[in-house]
Amino acid sequence: MTIKKTYKLLLFSLTLMVGLWGCKAYKFVDVSIPPEVKSISIAPIENRAGYVNTQLSPRLTDRLRQKMISQTKLRLVTSGEADWEFSAEITDYSFSTAGVGAGTGGRTVQASQSRLTIGIKITVYDNTKQQSKDYTVTRTYDFPATQTIQQVEQNRAEEMTKDLTDDMFNRIFSNW
Template sequence: MALFSGCYSFKDISIPPEVKTARINYFENKARYVNPILSPQLTDKLRQKVVSQTKLTQIQGDDAHYEISGTITDYSLTTVGIANQQSASNRLNVSVHIIFKNRLDEKKDFEADITRNFDFNANLSLQQAEQQLNETMIRNLADEIFNRIFSNW
């Protein structure tokens, strides 16, 4: 652990030393199409990542130093590749609106939208693609949210 301008920092993560607690609220799914496992798995993965990669203690109270919440705002399908006048590949677009509150420094509060695209063979049904892509979707979205909140870049 190296000290850097009053923050502890490891793996490009920078958290002021006075920040000790975080509350990660359930990520609600408000997309037109709802993948029923996306919200609970994304919330859980982000919680696991915060526990394993920071020294923050997760609490449920309103007095957490950091509060993270979000909403899945888009979960949609588009065709991205055509071969022989037929769809050859499809893209699953997933967008999450995140809200970060820093109770110790409100100037650091922010909201952001994160969108990730996941391509799959058009021969697969959406349900088959979801099964195939689920782990990658959850990991990539959790990583993107985590990096947006905890990395100084």
């Protein structure tokens, strides 16, 4: 082989190795489902928080069902027929001050940032082993204190639904 061909082969090999090594750094964690589990049921998510966002519960339920069907090989069935039965409830939906700043004249202090906290408790009942396991997920969203609760709920509904569904899925299947 000529030096030029050897150099090209070495460069190609090095590029391939670096590329494969780089892909390993971004490897996704596989979903961990026991082989005996073939079906799931997902009950509507209940809202037991002090403040109730009426749209969040049905959105989360639908999105979680879609994610389970699209990202696992599990079959969605009615309750009582499933190997795993999922139930969840929104336990916290609260607003608080996340930051303060100087008001007019520099003497008064007023909220500059607010925070929405959403907490969810998930129970997975394993009919194959006759046991249950509980998981919790909490997510916070900071927003300008000048926005109303209704504005935040409307403007960030899709983001909240996606984030919470991803967190629930990851917590259950990947133990994140």
